[in-house]
Amino acid sequence: MNYKIKLVHLQTTQNEHREKESRKSVQQVIPYGIEYVLHQNELYISLPPVHTSVRPHNVRMGKYEDVNDPEYGNALTPAHYGCFEAFKIGILSEFDNDLDFLIVCEGDCIIEVPIEEFIDKVNQVCSIVNQEDISYFSFGDTKTLDYGWHQSDVVREIPNQDLLFITNKIIGLQCIMFSKKSRKTIMNQLRTHRWDCADTFFNIICAEQRLTMGVLKKRITTQADGESFIDKENKIFLK
Secondary structure, three states, X not given: OOOOEEEEEEEEOOOOHHHHHHHHHHHHHHXXXXXXXXXXXXXXXXXXXXXXXXXXXXXXXXOOOOOOOOOOOOOEOHHHHHHHHHHXXXXXXXXXXXOOEEEEEOOOEEEOOOHHHHHHHHHHHHHHHHHHOEEEEEOOOOEOOOOOOEOOOOOEEOOOOOOEEEEOOOOOOOEEEEEHHHHHHHHHHHHHOOEOOHHHXXXXXXXHHOOEEEEEOOOOEEEOOEXXXXXXXXXXXXX
């Protein structure tokens, strides 16, 4: 590994099969010089704080049931807040000043490619991220993993490479990375900005702070199939 990188793996105390499968996959990075840290958080089950939310009118205990409701799909539930808090705590407590990069993986993250390829692409990405001043990066998909809906538009192509592009939207946080240069801004925003779904939150603050975002053209991480803590339903993702 050419850079000093820490990987924070955000799981729950439930320790169910997806999380065990994810640990087996993600911990493969350890022999390659990436520091691995596991955070296990209890599931959040109370009404999330309304007054500190970007969308207080959407804060509720459960999702909207009526598909004809104009707010259908916009609920901010205990699971959404728990996810946001896990990212917040993980980043604030682990983004050491001497790190070149911080990688954060969700609890069900799966590395899809051979580990040697993953490490090689992480190194390549780190080099380009520094060169292009990219603050926030995703090793995940440009489309939703369940229905394949396009999400990440190409804002700018980077010459002399075919690995990644600059985008204005990252959806899905199974494996994301922040650069050292973005550390102070990201940590300050996590401390002071109103909360939202974690992926929406990072898109919002990057837009407001004019931080550059990048994403792989072809993902190298995905999510394990199984019951989603947030959606409360069994999910099988596109392979």
